[in-house]
Amino acid sequence: MKAVVLAAGEGTRMRPLTATRPKPMVPVAGKPLVEHVLDIAAEYVDGYVLVVGYKEESIRSYLGDEHLGKPIEYVRQEEQRGTAHAIGQAEPYVDERFLALNGDVMLDDGLVAKLAGAEANAIATMRVDDPTAYGVISRDGDRVTGIVEKPKDPPSTLANLGLYAFEPEIFEYIDRTGRSERGEYEITDSIEMSIDDGRTVVAVEHTGTWLDVGRPWEVLDANEHLLEHCSRRINGDVEDGATVNGDVVIEEGARVRSGAYLDGPVLVQSGADVGPNAYVRGSTVVGRNARVGNGVEIKNSILLDGASVGHLSYVGDSVIGADANLGAGTIVANLRHDDQPVKMAVKGEQVDTGRRKLGVVLADGVKTGINTSLNAGTKLGVGAMTRPGESVMSDRGDGL
Ligand code: TTP
Known part of the structure; x- marks a missing residue:
């Protein structure tokens, strides 16, 4: 068959x-x-x-x-x-x-x-x-x-x-x-x-x-579900002084530096580099050759291959495209003050995602300037860049 x-x-x-x-x-x-x-x-x-x-x-x-x-x-x-x-x-x-x-x-x-x-x-x-x-x-x-x-x-x-x-x-x-x-x-x-x-x-x-x-947030739903079933496996290099809790998979060729705190379920793929002093919470995938640097907190997110969140940033409930680069201090909002479900545009129409917590979806290669704030439910398309200190409240870029 x-x-x-x-x-x-x-x-x-x-x-x-x-x-x-x-x-x-x-x-x-x-x-x-x-x-x-x-x-x-x-x-x-x-x-x-x-x-x-x-x-x-x-x-x-x-x-x-x-x-x-x-x-x-x-x-x-x-x-x-x-x-x-x-x-x-x-x-x-x-x-x-x-x-x-x-x-x-x-x-x-x-x-x-x-x-x-x-x-x-x-x-x-x-x-x-x-x-x-x-x-x-x-x-x-x-x-x-x-x-x-x-x-x-x-x-x-x-x-x-x-x-x-x-x-x-x-x-x-x-x-x-x-x-x-x-x-x-x-x-x-x-x-x-x-x-x-x-x-x-x-x-x-x-x-x-x-x-x-x-739809983009369903990628996070599927990821959460699948990571629930992963079992702890540490094949990569974990420096002394790093904390690795629960069901964390660190693939061969990945590196977790001192002071990093990983709270499973987390998957760190080969060639990825986490820390020092980063906080990676479930359910997160740090893709191949992706970078999570000093003072960065990542929660319930997928960093695609080669994505880089290098310094002093927060990324929650988000999908960060391959080779995207978040400037130092980029902060993602993932919750509305009125506690209503976050909306996201799908083919130009605002859709209720049903998720109380949802951050951003960034295309491959997006670049954010330092201290960029990204509002909950925002998408940045191909070729999008932000200026230093920008607050991004709506979608921009190509291929949206
Ligand atoms: P859909 O999810 O309905 O279509 P899509 O993948 O193009 O997505 P969108 O509506 O967002 O543009 O398709 C269901 C499945 O069938 C999916 O696995 C893609 C596949 N498919 C084809 O292979 N050929 C087709 O002609 C269609 C309509 C779907």
């Missing part, structure tokens, strides 16, 4: 992190999202078919032609025309029952086992409090009888998680699928056609964790 992994999406809601990488390459807990998906499927498949498109080169060069000993084949989706169209690209590579998995979800093991082990075509579902934001499943016993997108009056609380097992016969229905109201070829329409034709589709119910990582 192969896993067809959808990784062609542009990830427009995830900008500016996706201005420079496809969404499946956004790292959580030290690895690109798509790698977590491949890891979880590895036990049940004998190969992967990756459907790639937007900035595909970075996926191809990172993953290469195998993962955990299983071959990876790539197929290009020229234009993002919808999930049915994306899965349809894999037809020449698949001749038996297969898994179809979104390359940008975070889930625990168990679910893929259930999908792989189901008898017929299968859809992963989970009970959610507010189904109106999801595709909602109607069923009779285990059998799916219909799927309705974002219904005002949901027929159940079972959400479609975007993870499937299909017989190759699904390709016939994909071929016959027309465009939906939003102009895409949707796999849920192909599935409904197969049900109308009398094919059996079962709902596999997931009771663990599943997160659709679509």
Whole structure:
């Protein structure tokens, strides 16, 4: 059985992190999202078919032609025309029952086992409090009888998680699928056609964790969840006088200098350099070759590879892009005085993130001048710079 992994999406809601990488390459807990998906499927498949498109080169060069000993084949989706169209690209590579998995979800093991082990075509579902934001499943016993997108009056609380097992016969229905109201070829329409034709589709119910990582703060949600499961491992160089508490991973080639205080869960990746006298709190990832310098406090944040927070700064609940550089004294606000959830712009619209604590999202290569203040929920796009002493209250830069 192969896993067809959808990784062609542009990830427009995830900008500016996706201005420079496809969404499946956004790292959580030290690895690109798509790698977590491949890891979880590895036990049940004998190969992967990756459907790639937007900035595909970075996926191809990172993953290469195998993962955990299983071959990876790539197929290009020229234009993002919808999930049915994306899965349809894999037809020449698949001749038996297969898994179809979104390359940008975070889930625990168990679910893929259930999908792989189901008898017929299968859809992963989970009970959610507010189904109106999801595709909602109607069923009779285990059998799916219909799927309705974002219904005002949901027929159940079972959400479609975007993870499937299909017989190759699904390709016939994909071929016959027309465009939906939003102009895409949707796999849920192909599935409904197969049900109308009398094919059996079962709902596999997931009771663990599943997160659709679509917007920048969901990267932090996924990171928090995954780091909760990391176990202490110190392979790097920890100087005398550094304190390392709890589940902290310090990879080989990383350095933690004297006076640094690390409170897990924290991941310090190879080549990273922390301290002296820095305070790194959970759930934080200090990426490869990233720098956390003297007098810096970092909390619940992801520093992508090569990011540098060199001196006297505070970074909370934030994602700092690769090779970004925060000038001395840069301070991130991550809480509103009125205690309301922080808002962030997604495709130009202010969205309630549901998070009481949320800092900033900085594109790769952003530079802040000394003593910059960054307001909660702000995004700085590609090429953005701030002047010394600036207070940044709204988004700026390209690729937002
Ligand atoms: P989405 O998250 O709906 O799309 P996206 O990744 O482009 O993000 P955004 O809406 O922010 O622009 O896609 C779900 C999954 O399917 C995701 O893994 C990307 C993948 N996909 C494709 O591979 N091809 C497609 O044509 C579409 C629509 C999605």
